[in-house]
Amino acid sequence: xxxxxxxxxxxxxxxxxxxxxxxxxxxxxxxxxxxxxxxxxxxxxxxxxxxxxxxxxxxxxxxxxxxxxxxxxxxxxxxxxxxxxxxxxxxxxxxxxxxxxxxxxxxxxxxxxxxxxxxxxxxxxxxxxxxxxxxxxxxxxxxxxxxxxxxxxxxxxxxxxxxxxxxxxxxxxxxxxxxxxxxxxxxxxxxxxxxxxxxxxxxxxxxxxxxxxxxxxxxxxxxxxxxxxxxxxxxxxxxxxxxxxxxxxxxxxxxxxxxxxxxxxxxxxxxxxxxxxxxxxxxxxxxxxxxxxxxxxxxxxxxxxxxxxxxxxxxxxxxxxxxxxxxxxxxxxxxxxxxxxxxxxxxxxxxxxxxxxxxxxxxxxxxxxxxxxxxxxxxxxxxxxxxxxxxxxxxxxxxxxxxxxxxxxxxxxxxxxxxxxxxxxxxxxxxxxxxxxxxxxxxxxxxxxxxxxxxxxxxxxxxxxxxxxxxxxxxxxxxxxxxxxxxxxxxxxxxxxxxxxxxxxxxxxxxxxxxxxxxxxxxxxxxx
Amino acid sequence: xxxxxxxxxxxxxxxxxxxxxxxxxxxxxxxxxxxxxxxxxxxxxxxxxxxxxxxxxxxxxxxxxxxxxxxxxxxxxxxxxxxxxxxxxxxxxxxxxxxxxxxxxxxxxxxxxxxxxxxxxxxxxxxxxxxxxxxxxxxxxxxxxxxxxxxxxxxxxxxxxxxxxxxxxxxxxxxxxxxxxxxxxxxxxxxxxxxxxxxxxxxxxxxxxxxxxxxxxxxxxxxxxxxxxxxxxxxxxxxxxxxxxxxxxxxxxxxxxxxxxxxxxxxxxxxxxxxxxxxxxxxxxxxxxxxxx
Numbered sequence: 001x002x003x004x005x006x007x008x009x010x011x012x013x014x015x016x017x018x019x020x021x022x023x024x025x026x027x028x029x030x031x032x033x034x035x036x037x038x039x040x041x042x043x044x045x046x047x048x049x050x051x052x053x054x055x056x057x058x059x060x061x062x063x064x065x066x067x068x069x070x071x072x073x074x075x076x077x078x079x080x081x082x083x084x085x086x087x088x089x090x091x092x093x094x095x096x097x098x099x100x101x102x103x104x105x106x107x108x109x110x111x112x113x114x115x116x117x118x119x120x121x122x123x124x125x126x127x128x129x130x131x132x133x134x135x136x137x138x139x140x141x142x143x144x145x146x147x148x149x150x151x152x153x154x155x156x157x158x159x160x161x162x163x164x165x166x167x168x169x170x171x172x173x174x175x176x177x178x179x180x181x182x183x184x185x186x187x188x189x190x191x192x193x194x195x196x197x198x199x200x201x202x203x204x205x206x207x208x209x210x211x212x213x214x215x216x217x218x219x220x221x222x223x224x225x226x227x228x229x230x231x232x233x234x235x236x237x238x239x240x241x242x243x244x245x246x247x248x249x250x251x252x253x254x255x256x257x258x259x260x261x262x263x264x265x266x267x268x269x270x271x272x273x274x275x276x277x278x279x280x281x282x283x284x285x286x287x288x289x290x291x292x293x294x295x296x297x298x299x300x301x302x303x304x305x306x307x308x309x310x311x312x313x314x315x316x317x318x319x320x321x322x323x324x325x326x327x328x329x330x331x332x333x334x335x336x337x338x339x340x341x342x343x344x345x346x347x348x349x350x351x352x353x354x355x356x357x358x359x360x361x362x363x364x365x366x367x368x369x370x371x372x373x374x375x376x377x378x379x380x381x382x383x384x385x386x387x388x389x390x391x392x393x394x395x396x397x398x399x400x401x402x403x404x405x406x407x408x409x410x411x412x413x414x415x416x417x418x419x420x421x422x423x424x425x426x427x428x429x430x431x432x433x434x435x436x437x438x439x440x441x442x443x444x445x446x447x448x449x450x451x452x453x454x455x456x457x458x459x460x461x462x463x464x465x466x467x468x469x470x471x472x473x474x475x476x477x478x479x480x481x482x483x484x485x486x487x488x489x490x491x492x493x494x495x496x497x498x499x500x501x502x503x504x505x506x507x508x509x510x511x512x513x514x515x516x517x518x519x520x521x522x523x524x525x526x527x528x
Numbered sequence: 529x530x531x532x533x534x535x536x537x538x539x540x541x542x543x544x545x546x547x548x549x550x551x552x553x554x555x556x557x558x559x560x561x562x563x564x565x566x567x568x569x570x571x572x573x574x575x576x577x578x579x580x581x582x583x584x585x586x587x588x589x590x591x592x593x594x595x596x597x598x599x600x601x602x603x604x605x606x607x608x609x610x611x612x613x614x615x616x617x618x619x620x621x622x623x624x625x626x627x628x629x630x631x632x633x634x635x636x637x638x639x640x641x642x643x644x645x646x647x648x649x650x651x652x653x654x655x656x657x658x659x660x661x662x663x664x665x666x667x668x669x670x671x672x673x674x675x676x677x678x679x680x681x682x683x684x685x686x687x688x689x690x691x692x693x694x695x696x697x698x699x700x701x702x703x704x705x706x707x708x709x710x711x712x713x714x715x716x717x718x719x720x721x722x723x724x725x726x727x728x729x730x731x732x733x734x735x736x737x738x739x740x741x742x743x744x745x746x747x748x749x750x751x752x753x754x755x756x757x758x759x760x761x762x763x764x765x766x767x768x769x770x771x772x773x774x775x776x777x778x779x780x781x782x783x784x785x786x787x788x789x790x791x792x793x794x795x796x797x798x799x800x801x802x803x804x805x806x807x808x809x810x811x812x813x814x815x816x817x818x819x820x821x
Contacts, residue, residue, distance in 0.1 A: 380603065
């Protein structure tokens with residue numbers, strides 16, 4: 001018979017394993033692609049022309065500050081670093097709430113807390129597994145850099161940065177799980193903190209006078225480690241010790257609250273709110289309205305910040321012919337104007353709109369798996385009506401979110417002092433919705449065919465498709481491969497014309513996949 | 529001729545190579561309460577989910593008042609309570625009842641209020657704050673309030689305290705008197721015994737008996753505790769089982785007990801206590817038989 005704590009470790013690791021493997025593979029792939037991009041762009045010599053761009057405050061706000069792009073390692077830190085670290089932080093936070101709050105919500109922790117094991121020991125074991133999962137991701141990221149010919153010290157510092165970020169995200173997730181219940185709320189709180197920390201880092205890197213803000217965010221601490229640049233071991237202290245301190249605080253806090261409870265509790269009672277409960281069509285919106293507020297708020301802030309950066313980037317372009325030439329070489333020549341910049345960034349925002357629609361529809365599958373739809377589908381509307389109501393509300397959600405983002409970005413652009421009409425921003429944002437019909441089809445297919453894993457499969461698909469679109473052209477991948485990527489058909493509107501033919505084909509493919517999904521959904525068993 | 533409230537014919541459900549429901553044929557008439565008994569994993573919930581149209585049968589048919597299960601007409605005539613109620617945690621009890629009423633389309637609002645009072649449910653609380661028993665109450669109120677012609681109840685009282693179980697039984701009696709048909713899957717055999725006219729027993733996906741409770745009791749027989757110097761009763765007509773007790777014997781007699789009583793008249797006995805078999809004993813008896821068959 002296995003020892004009690006060994007059993008807990010095995011149970012927790014089994015749950016953490018899949019997502020750890022997925023995130024490790026993704027990070028490794030992104031680093032590898034980054035290193036190849038560096039070589040494909042002419043190495044250190046080719047990067048010389050990018051130097052003004054790197055030093056530009058607006059770009060620094062987006063990507064973080066680096067010194068010289070003289071090695072593949074620095075290029076990875078600069079071009080992919082912010083994206084990767086954000087991804088690692090969000091993953092570890094979500095894993096933390098899943099391994100702790102979710103188990104308290106469903107009562108499965110009660111099964112583990114028996115005999116000599118108390119809640120504290122289960123939490124400590126869970127935290128250990130969480131920390132080790134991040135170690136796996138960090139080690140592999142360092143090894144991929146090392147295998148790619150980068151310096152051992154730089155690779156080690158980069159891995160430590162990934163470790164610090166993952167641990168920080170996990171610590172935030174664990175902390176949120178102590179304060180907030182249920183898991184969904186804890187996850188939302190943790191992600192909000194992480195995104196706020198990321199925005200603070202952006203502000204910190206945008207001007208010299210705000211540099212001090214780097215000390216108040218873990219993204220800033222990690223940046224100060226300076227992998228492949230000015231290695232700064234001292235910056236590791238807050239970056240690595242901070243999460244450990246939070247972990248100790250979490251163990252103490254857990255001992256001061258009831259099992260299954262949270263330190264901050266919403267009132268359990270509320271007056272009746274029959275608003276939007278009159279039909280499946282209206283309830284589809286009400287059920288997801290809080291998620292929609294988070295998405296729309298986040299996109300509005302992001303759009304506003306990007307809009308505000310327009311002036312700085314355009315000014316740089318207009319004073320540096322070398323930079324303009326470089327942008328043109330990379331296919332980003334449009335960025336030398338305000339309209340071009342907005343067009344390019346909104347094309348990138350298309351991934352957010354796509355993901356919003358996908359997750360909206362995928363909740364049908366998650367609700368079904370949890371058994372919430374049994375009564376509704378057994379005695380209420382038809383399955384297809386239920387799905388159609390969610391689809392309709394999802395389309396409304398993304399359109400309204402796009403409208404709000406349009407307005408905030410336009411305000412940002414105008415505040416930065418760049419003349420631009422609202423209709424220009426509108427055209428850019430509207431074109432970024434071009435993949436919505438396709439992703440609706442993919443989501444319907446996943447709900448119909450893979451209800452239990454639709455969320456993970458769809459998320460990975462969108463992420464991979466976006467990475468292929470972003471890096472495929474730089475790596476000179478064959479046209480047929482790029483043409484298979486749906487994001488390939490999103491253009492930088494209005495400086496480029498909408499690819500109506502391409503989007504029509506992609507939409508037709510989406511419609512076909514969606515029809516198969518609907519056919520399957522209407523005929524399969526309801527799971528749960 | 530009116531259609532049965534629920535008509536299941538040669539129902540089969542396979543999951544890969546596993547046959548979860550095996551050639552089940554069952555009928556439920558309006559105004560009837562049918563107990564559906566079986567051990568865990570016997571196929572009770574699967575049968576109910578097939579009857580609701582949530583699962584697609586491998587073969588066989590299910591109709592609700594003549595309409596194929598899962599169709600608009602069938603869904604409008606059934607209400608369902610699951611053993612482990614899972615609904616939207618952010619909604620309050622009242623909001624959930626409002627939603628369930630909206631989705632079903634027809635609900636007796638006055639009866640809903642009455643049920644809320646009878647089940648003593650605090651409807652201002654959010655679902656996530658409810659205990660299992662209170663979540664069960666929400667589902668029961670939502671189902672009973674529809675006044676649906678067919679109620680499919682899968683372990684509906686799990687988590688309810690004895691007082692609420694009594695309220696539940698009263699609701700079942702009300703529903704039966706209104707002509708509603710009820711299929712009651714339960715492990716609470718005393719509850720089934722109180723409420724059901726007939727019982728269906730299932731094991732490994734296969735029905736092994738469907739009969740009136742009274743008939744089953746007759747088949748299993750009457751148990752007598754006989755105090756005194758009884759002697760050997762093994763050969764007496766109708767006696768199927770004899771068990772020694774400290775002060776006498778326990779005897780099971782199937783059929784008319786005439787021969788048994790005549791035999792007792794010749795013995796030196798001081799007391800006789802007789803009682804019919806409980807449903808639990810019947811179930812265990814039949815289950816053992818089905819295992820050895």
